Structure formats: C-alpha cells, structure tokens
Amino acid sequence: MQLTDTHCHLDFxxxxxxxxxxxxxxxxxxxxxxxxxxxxxxxxxxxIRLAESDESIRASVGYHPTDLDxxxxxxxxxxxxxxxxxxxxxxxxxxxxxxxxxxDQKRQLQQEVLKQQLTFAAQIKKPAILHMREEKDAWYGDxxxxxxxxxxxxxxxxxxxxxxxxxxxxxxxSFNGTLETAQEAIKMGFFIGITGPVxxxxxxxxxxxxxxxxxxxxxLETDAPFLTPVPYRGKRNEPAFVREIADKIGELKSIKxxxxxxxxxxxxxxxxxx
Numbered sequence: 133m134q135l136t137d138t139h140c141h142l143d144f145x146x147x148x149x150x151x152x153x154x155x156x157x158x159x160x161x162x163x164x165x166x167x168x169x170x171x172x173x174x175x176x177x178x179x180i181r182l183a184e185s186d187e188s189i190r191a192s193v194g195y196h197p198t199d200l201d202x203x204x205x206x207x208x209x210x211x212x213x214x215x216x217x218x219x220x221x222x223x224x225x226x227x228x229x230x231x232x233x234x235x236d237q238k239r240q241l242q243q244e245v246l247k248q249q250l251t252f253a254a255q256i257k258k259p260a261i262l263h264m265r266e267e268k269d270a271w272y273g274d275x276x277x278x279x280x281x282x283x284x285x286x287x288x289x290x291x292x293x294x295x296x297x298x299x300x301x302x303x304x305x306s307f308n309g310t311l312e313t314a315q316e317a318i319k320m321g322f323f324i325g326i327t328g329p330v331x332x333x334x335x336x337x338x339x340x341x342x343x344x345x346x347x348x349x350x351x352l353e354t355d356a357p358f359l360t361p362v363p364y365r366g367k368r369n370e371p372a373f374v375r376e377i378a379d380k381i382g383e384l385k386s387i388k389x390x391x392x393x394x395x396x397x398x399x400x401x402x403x404x405x406x
Contacts, residue, residue, distance in 0.1 A: 133393045135378060136165040136400040137371040139225075139261065139305055139325060139353035142189070143168055143178035146357040146368055155186060158371035162393070164188060165400060166371050169225040169261055169305075171196035172203075173210050183219035190406055192222035192261050194249055197229040197242040208248065215256055221404040223253040224261025225305060230275040231265040243278060250286045253302075254295055259403055260302035262322075264309065271337070272310045280316055287320045297321075300403050306355050311341045318349050323403055325353040328361035328369065331380045343384045351403070352377050352396045 137158070147154055158166060168183065170176025170193040179191035193214045195203050215223060226249045228242050253260045262283075266273040283301075290298045303323040307314060314324050324345055329335050342350070352374050354361075360369035361376040378392045385392075400406075 133162045133390050134164045134397050135162045135374055135393050136167075136352060136397045137163055137354050137356075137374045138165075138167045138303065138351045138400050138404070139169060139327075140166055140356040140371045141168065141171075141358075142166065142182055142356070142371075143170075143175055144357055147370075154370045154372075155188075159188065161372040161375055163371055163374065164397065165190070165406065167192060167221065167400075167404065169222075170194055170211075170214075171225055172199040173207050173214075176211060176214050180214060180217050180219060183217075189219075190221045190404065191217070191219055192224045193220055194224045194226040194261070195245060196225050197227055197246070197263060198232050200238075200241055200245055203245060211249075212252060215252070215258065220258070221406050222259050222261050222302070223249055223256075224302070225263050226250075226260060227263030227305075228275045228279050229263060229265045230267045230273065231269060234267065239274075239278075243282065246282060247286075250282070254286070254290060254293070254297060257296055259297060259300060262302055262304050263306075264304060266308075269308065271308070272313060276309050276313050280313065283317070283320055283322070303351055303403065306353060306359065308338070311344055314341060314345055318345070323349050323351050323399060325351045326377055326381060327353045327355045328359040328365070328373070328377060330384075331362040331376055332365070333362075339380075339384055342381065347381070347385060347387075347392065347395050348399065350381065350396055351399055352381075
C-alpha cells in the first residue's frame with residue numbers, strides 16, 4: 133500500500149530535533165511521497181533543501197496570506213526564481229485568510245497578492261496550493277466568496293490560453309467549507325485536501341460533505357505539525373499519521389483503506405506530475 137501526504141510542514145522548527153526519524157516513520161507507514169509547502173521566502177528555501185535531500189519529498193513555494201508582512205516585489209522575485217527548481221511542483225501555500233486578518237485593506241492586499249501568484253502559476257504551468265479560512269472559522273463567508281470569484285476569473289484565463297492546468301489547477305488545502313463550495317471548486321478542476329479534523333468527534337458535517345465528494349478529487353494531507361488526527365490528537369502531527377485520515381475516508385465511503393490509498397496517491401501524481 134502506497135500513501136501520499138500532499139501537505140506537511142517538515143521545515144518547521146517543531147521537527148528540528150528528529151526530522152530524519154519523522155521521515156523514516158513516514159516511509160515505514162507506507163508513504164511514498166511528501167510535499168513540503170513554503171509560506172514565504174525562507175520557508176520556501178528550506179522546503180527545497182528538504183526536497184533535494186530525499187527522493188520521496190517535493191516542495192512548493194509561495195506567500196501564505198498571513199505572512200504578507202514579509203512580502204515585497206523583491207521577495208516575490210525570489211519566489212519566482214525558486215519556483216523554477218526541478219523539485220518544486222506547485223505554487224503555495226497561497227490564498228485568503230480572514231480568520232487572522234480582519235482589516236479590509238489587508239484583505240484586499242491578500243487578494244492582490246493571490247492574483248499575482250496565480251498569474252505566475254499559470255505562466256510556469258505549476259498548480260496552486262490554496263489556503264482558505266473564514267472569519268470565526270465559519271463554513272461559508274467572504275473568504276469563500278472572494279476565493280471562488282478569483283479562481284473563476286483565473287480559470288477563464290486558463291481556458292483562453294488552453295493552459296494544461298485547466299483540468300488540474302490545484303487543491304483547496306485542508307478544506308473547511310460547504311459542500312457547495314467544494315462542488316464549485318471541483319467543477320473548475322480543483323482537488324479537495326482532507327486533513328485530521330475529519331476524524332474528530334464533532335466533525336459530523338465535515339464527514340457528511342466528504343461522503344458526497346468523488347474520491348477521484350480528494351487528496352490526503354496532514355498539515356503537520358498541526359491538525360493531528362485521532363487517536364494521536366494532542367500530540368505533534370507527522371506524515372505517518374496520514375493513514376488515519378485515509379482510513380476514515382474509507383469508512384465514510386464504505387471502501388477499503390487500500391483503495392483510498394491507491395486513488396489519492398494517483399490523484400497526487402496527476403496533479404503534481406510526480
């Protein structure tokens with residue numbers, strides 16, 4: 133059985149004392165691919181170094197919406213340069229975050245930077261890893277509306293260019309929205325990233341949504357070191373725990389763990405060409 137974790141922050145300092153052991157445990161658990169996303173220039177550089185050090189790891193580069201205090205044209209120019217590295221398979225983690233950022237002017241900046249990064253992703257033909265978080269962690273609100281609007285406009289451009297990203301433009305990472313939002317994104321070709329909260333006791337609505345989404349459009353993500361799944365909740369998350377997420381999806385869809393692993397790993401390979 134082969135598993136893929138398409139979103140794990142192995143560059144974060146929480147892994148400084150045992151990073152190689154974490155990677156070894158992931159491989160022992162059946163992981164054949166781990167994607168480490170950058171959130172600004174320094175993190176993106178670290179992600180690339182990790183990808184260079186291990187064949188099972190790839191990187192993405194970009195500016196996270198809550199890290200825009202470090203954003204500048206010079207910094208974005210460096211991201212563009214880093215994105216050309218052969219071990220970089222996507223642009224991200226990028227997107228909109230209205231949970232931590234409530235000021236309208238700063239939200240407008242998030243939208244402008246997101247559009248810049250999406251334009252660049254289309255130019256170099258690498259998919260986008262998208263963060264979306266609503267104010268008060270609501271299921272639906274301005275972040276969903278704004279993101280879907282931006283993605284719809286971007287998708288139109290991909291169609292006009294006949295860009296190869298058109299049927300696999302990216303993933304909505306750690307999805308925490310409505311069924312309708314997910315379905316709208318899937319219509320545009322996006323994948324939906326599923327993380328540890330699907331295993332939480334109070335996540336019935338999330339599980340109901342996932343039941344109704346096609347397995348062929350789902351990706352497994354730990355978002356390590358965050359969002360640790362049951363039964364490890366309360367501990368630091370790590371890629372080896374992605375199996376718990378796959379197991380829960382199998383339970384929801386009444387299929388075997390091995391099928392979830394095979395399909396989601398194939399989905400990751402298709403999206404990231406890796």
